[in-house]
Amino acid sequence: MKQRDIQLDSQGRLRHFLTIEGLKQQTLIDILDTAENFSTVGTRKVKKVPLLRGKTIANLFFEASTRTRTTFELAAKRLSADVLNININTSSTTKGESLLDMLRNLEAMHCDMFVVRHHSSGAAHFFAKHVAPHISVINGGDGSHAHPTQGMLDMFTIRRHKPDFTALRVAVVGDILHSRVARSQIHALNILGVPEVRAIGPRTLIPAEAESLGVHVYNDMKEGIRDVDVVIMLRLQRERMQGALLPSENEYYRTYGLSPEKLALAKPDAIVMHPGPINRGVEMASSVADGPQSVILEQVTNGIAVRMAIMSMVLGRPNEEQEAN
Amino acid sequence: MTDISNVNTLLDKMAESIQSKCQTRQVSDPLMIGIHTGGVWVANALHPRLGLKEDLGTLNISFYRDDFTRIGMHPQVEPSSLPFEVNDRHIILVDDVLHTGRTIRAALNEIFDYGRPASVMLAALVVRSGKELPVCADVMGIRLNLTESQHIKLTGPDPLKLELQESK
Numbered sequence: 001m002k003q004r005d006i007q008l009d010s011q012g013r014l015r016h017f018l019t020i021e022g023l024k025q026q027t028l029i030d031i032l033d034t035a036e037n038f039s040t041v042g043t044r045k046v047k048k049v050p051l052l053r054g055k056t057i058a059n060l061f062f063e064a065s066t067r068t069r070t071t072f073e074l075a076a077k078r079l080s081a082d083v084l085n086i087n088i089n090t091s092s093t094t095k096g097e098s099l100l101d102m103l104r105n106l107e108a109m110h111c112d113m114f115v116v117r118h119h120s121s122g123a124a125h126f127f128a129k130h131v132a133p134h135i136s137v138i139n140g141g142d143g144s145h146a147h148p149t150q151g152m153l154d155m156f157t158i159r160r161h162k163p164d165f166t167a168l169r170v171a172v173v174g175d176i177l178h179s180r181v182a183r184s185q186i187h188a189l190n191i192l193g194v195p196e197v198r199a200i201g202p203r204t205l206i207p208a209e210a211e212s213l214g215v216h217v218y219n220d221m222k223e224g225i226r227d228v229d230v231v232i233m234l235r236l237q238r239e240r241m242q243g244a245l246l247p248s249e250n251e252y253y254r255t256y257g258l259s260p261e262k263l264a265l266a267k268p269d270a271i272v273m274h275p276g277p278i279n280r281g282v283e284m285a286s287s288v289a290d291g292p293q294s295v296i297l298e299q300v301t302n303g304i305a306v307r308m309a310i311m312s313m314v315l316g317r318p319n320e321e322q323e324a325n
Numbered sequence: 326m327t328d329i330s331n332v333n334t335l336l337d338k339m340a341e342s343i344q345s346k347c348q349t350r351q352v353s354d355p356l357m358i359g360i361h362t363g364g365v366w367v368a369n370a371l372h373p374r375l376g377l378k379e380d381l382g383t384l385n386i387s388f389y390r391d392d393f394t395r396i397g398m399h400p401q402v403e404p405s406s407l408p409f410e411v412n413d414r415h416i417i418l419v420d421d422v423l424h425t426g427r428t429i430r431a432a433l434n435e436i437f438d439y440g441r442p443a444s445v446m447l448a449a450l451v452v453r454s455g456k457e458l459p460v461c462a463d464v465m466g467i468r469l470n471l472t473e474s475q476h477i478k479l480t481g482p483d484p485l486k487l488e489l490q491e492s493k
Contacts, residue, residue, distance in 0.1 A: 013397075029400075030398075030400045031400075033400035033401065034398055034400040036400075036404060037385060037387070037388075037400070037402070037403075037404040037405075038388075039404070040404045040405055040406070041388075044438060044439055045438065045439055045440055046437075046438035046439070048438070049388035049389065049435075049438075050388070050389060050434070051388045051389075051393055309398075309400075312398055313397070313398050315394075316393050316394060316397045316398050317397055318394070318395055318396060318397050
């Protein structure tokens with residue numbers, strides 16, 4: 001028998017949100033549709049709905065983050081949940097407390113959800129495997145494995161501009177080897193039925209298994225970007241690099257940086273995305289990042305609605321015991 | 326059994342009743358808000374009958390439900406849209422069926438997250454038995470005494486029809 005996906009309950013509903021890989025298309029569409037409903041909350045006078053009143057969500061960040069942590073926090077607060085931000089560098093793990101001891105302590109405080117960001121791939125799965133049954137885990141990025149909420153907010157942003165996924169050509173450009181964002185995006189694009197996903201970057205930064213993910217690999221940026229509808233630029237992750245995978249930032253920009261000239265090769269109405277933080281003048285020109293085709297700040301805004309949708313779908317799951325009665 | 330076959334007659338009666346209520350309460354230029362999905366259909370039918378100037382507002386009360394942890398999310402419903410300021414305005418809140426009163430409790434909570442209206446008048450096409458909260462309609466199309474196993478459902482939007490169903 002096939003082992004059940006740890007992130008789904010017996011009814012196939014999300015009980016954790018750890019990775020996009022393996023999810024059904026309908027689940028992704030439900031997330032996008034629900035997020036569409038939540039997107040109006042941020043524009044109202046009272047930017048809050050009472051959906052998760054009484055729930056406690058702990059943000060466990062073992063790795064630095066500004067955008068992801070603050071948008072998770074805002075999303076939880078707009079759902080009326082109580083939020084604990086635990087910065088692990090200053091917490092008792094530095095005093096020798098083990099990860100599992102810390103988990104047990106947080107459980108004893110009656111938390112309902114952990115949002116986990118960790119530098120090791122598989123960390124969120126580890127948490128999901130060991131938490132008490134009533135607790136849900138959301139992956140806020142693990143190593144170079146997955147960053148599923150970022151992947152979904154990118155899909156939401158794409159759909160806002162290009163509603164039909166089955167008519168799109170999407171290019172993901174840059175350091176795909178170290179990018180958990182790229183992995184989550186590629187899985188989501190495939191599941192949503194995008195017919196052509198291109199991975200553009202130097203040989204040293206494209207993983208060997210790229211083709212098996214269903215992408216077309218291009219080492220020449222000008223060739224790869226031609227006629228695409230969406231250009232997703234990735235951050236150059238120097239902190240994850242070992243050895244000399246790159247010549248220099250200058251040369252990288254000349255070859256793979258998004259300049260106005262290279263962008264002109266894409267479709268005229270192509271949108272430009274970047275998960276942030278941007279290295280201006282390395283991945284892209286400032287004039288492109290701030291230009292009319294850029295939707296980079298929309299991605300940040302959309303991140304709140306998408307995270308609200310995922311949190312409420314996971315925590316709003318009808319209780320399985322209740323259903324059995 | 327009172328006649329539920331002609332929804333248009335019920336709507337005409339409601340429009341007339343809203344007008345006279347507005348007159349006695351000295352309400353001028355009211356705003357109208359319909360509750361998704363059936364309430365929006367009814368509001369769409371009442372709006373031109375009353376000749377209201379401002380666009381119809383719509384509410385999706387999913388985020389305010391008190392049974393969220395039992396029934397979960399329904400992503401299909403359209404988001405709320407109130408294309409006006411509600412502060413100090415008179416509001417006619419419209420729903421298809423007033424039953425337990427829980428939907429109206431949720432709708433009032435949501436409206437107050439947009440601002441502080443001067444007044445809210447509740448108009449429901451059908452008021453049925455089974456009230457659980459102290460909520461009454463100011464205007465109604467028809468009142469029905471139904472048993473727990475009987476359900477009244479509005480189908481639409483064109484044509485609007487009321488159907489009485491019996492569950493086993």
